[in-house]
Amino acid sequence: AISGATGAMLIERAKKVLPGGVSRNTLLYDGPLRYVRHGKGCKVVDVDGREYIDFANNVAAHIHGHAYGPIVRAVTDQLQRGTAFTMATEAEVRFAEHLCSRSAAFEKIRFVNSGTEAVMAGMKAARAYTGRPKIAKVEGSYHGTYDFAEVSQGSRPEDWGEADHPVAVPLAEGTPPAVTDNMVVLPFNDAEKAIAILDAHRHEIACILVDPVPHRIGMMPVSRTFTKAMRHWADRNGALLMFDEVITFRNGYGGVQEDLGVRPDLTSLGKMIGGGFPVGALAGRDEVMAVFAQGEKGLRLPLAGTFSANPVTMTAGFVAMSLFGPESVAQLNRLGDYARISIAEAIRAADVPACVCGAGSLLRLHLKDKPPRNYREAYPSAKEKKAMGALIAALYDRGVMLIHTGSAALSTPMGRDEIDRLCSAVHGSLVSIRPLLED
Numbered sequence: 001a002i003s004g005a006t007g008a009m010l011i012e013r014a015k016k017v018l019p020g021g022v023s024r025n026t027l028l029y030d031g032p033l034r035y036v037r038h039g040k041g042c043k044v045v046d047v048d049g050r051e052y053i054d055f056a057n058n059v060a061a062h063i064h065g066h067a068y069g070p071i072v073r074a075v076t077d078q079l080q081r082g083t084a085f086t087m088a089t090e091a092e093v094r095f096a097e098h099l100c101s102r103s104a105a106f107e108k109i110r111f112v113n114s115g116t117e118a119v120m121a122g123m124k125a126a127r128a129y130t131g132r133p134k135i136a137k138v139e140g141s142y143h144g145t146y147d148f149a150e151v152s153q154g155s156r157p158e159d160w161g162e163a164d165h166p167v168a169v170p171l172a173e174g175t176p177p178a179v180t181d182n183m184v185v186l187p188f189n190d191a192e193k194a195i196a197i198l199d200a201h202r203h204e205i206a207c208i209l210v211d212p213v214p215h216r217i218g219m220m221p222v223s224r225t226f227t228k229a230m231r232h233w234a235d236r237n238g239a240l241l242m243f244d245e246v247i248t249f250r251n252g253y254g255g256v257q258e259d260l261g262v263r264p265d266l267t268s269l270g271k272m273i274g275g276g277f278p279v280g281a282l283a284g285r286d287e288v289m290a291v292f293a294q295g296e297k298g299l300r301l302p303l304a305g306t307f308s309a310n311p312v313t314m315t316a317g318f319v320a321m322s323l324f325g326p327e328s329v330a331q332l333n334r335l336g337d338y339a340r341i342s343i344a345e346a347i348r349a350a351d352v353p354a355c356v357c358g359a360g361s362l363l364r365l366h367l368k369d370k371p372p373r374n375y376r377e378a379y380p381s382a383k384e385k386k387a388m389g390a391l392i393a394a395l396y397d398r399g400v401m402l403i404h405t406g407s408a409a410l411s412t413p414m415g416r417d418e419i420d421r422l423c424s425a426v427h428g429s430l431v432s433i434r435p436l437l438e439d
């Protein structure tokens with residue numbers, strides 16, 4: 001810490017100057033906020049001197065863990081030459097070339113500063129390209145904090161409407177009705193019902209937005225049947241298909257879309273591709289991405305951003321991604337398989353109602369006896385929520401940090417040893433919270 005303050009002292013100071021004590025609600029859980037002193041590789045030490053294996057990785061953003069040597073060296077060099085200019089840099093061009101080379105679906109790419117902005121740019125691009133107002137999204141799916149993207153992941157089940165026909169519910173108080181009026185909400189992995197809903201808005205839908213392994217829906221992968229049906233519907237009805245791979249891009253060299261057998265028109269990226277720095281990007285078909293450029297119809301979608309494509313992020317991202325090639329992706333995914341199998345064993349041994357979901361290098365623990373299939377099933381009951389808070393705290397006490405939803409994202413410095421330590425911590429923690437899960 002800068003001053004040698006303890007976590008407890010920092011919490012008190014933070015509460016006086018930051019609403020709720022934080023700048024991102026993601027950090028809150030039932031226990032006290034923890035303050036980090038430093039991180040290296042997959043280890044983090046807090047200001048009170050406690051060490052953790054970091055399975056949260058800044059909510060799945062770090063693929064090489066903390067303070068990765070090649071990134072530190074490249075960024076240090078760039079820092080000495082300036083951080084952001086009113087001119088373009090070669091670092092941007094080089095990184096764009098690299099990312100476009102990873103997927104045939106990425107013909108052009110536009111950089112922004114966050115996943116939120118990437119999703120926003122994608123929705124606006126789809127509207128500008130099609131001239132239509134509505135966006136279809138899956139119920140419960142998280143896509144950042146743009147008004148439209150936030151719709152239908154609220155915490156009041158009584159507002160959600162029928163499962164077959166979910167209502168577009170605003171997340172934030174004060175959201176104007178114009179936002180929800182222009183959102184169409186689909187049930188996850190139910191192609192037939194989704195198509196019936198889409199058909200009712202046939203001529204108004206600009207794009208269908210899908211996260212292929214949606215975290216908030218429980219981290220169950222999207223089915224090939226569902227993505228194929230969405231692609232087919234979009235093609236027949238003049239709409240676009242957009243994948244949000246802000247988190248999932250880590251699971252395939254060219255993202256999860258490689259394995260889904262369909263090519264999206266647009267893909268939002270973020271997190272991992274920034275090499276530890278704030279980032280977002282929208283990649284996609286040349287014809288659609290042309291809305292961002294001057295053309296015969298003028299500039300259809302102006303999009304500025306003071307720090308977009310700054311050379312620090314571009315350098316860090318390029319190094320991180322260049323050193324996460326097909327072999328590393330496959331290796332980390334195998335470690336993910338090992339982790340899911342081992343955690344399932346830990347759950348059996350602890351004899352509690354829990355299960356593990358996920359894919360590739362992502363996993364999520366649920367305090368439910370079977371994997372949820374959609375948002376309504378994934379949404380934790382009051383009892384499960386309380387128990388999850390206790391589980392996260394118990395894991396912290398055993399030197400393991402998870403994302404506070406019970407999710408983990410692996411990083412390349414990890415091996416089976418770290419997974420084994422995770423599993424023994426999960427086992428001990430589940431046993432310790434068992435009374436909270438009993439009726």
Ligand code: PMP
Nearest residue numbers: 114115116142143144246247270
């Ligand atoms: N989309 C998805 C799938 C995400 O998981 C997130 C962040 N958790 C976002 C978009 C928003 O990204 P950011 O926090 O960088 O704005």
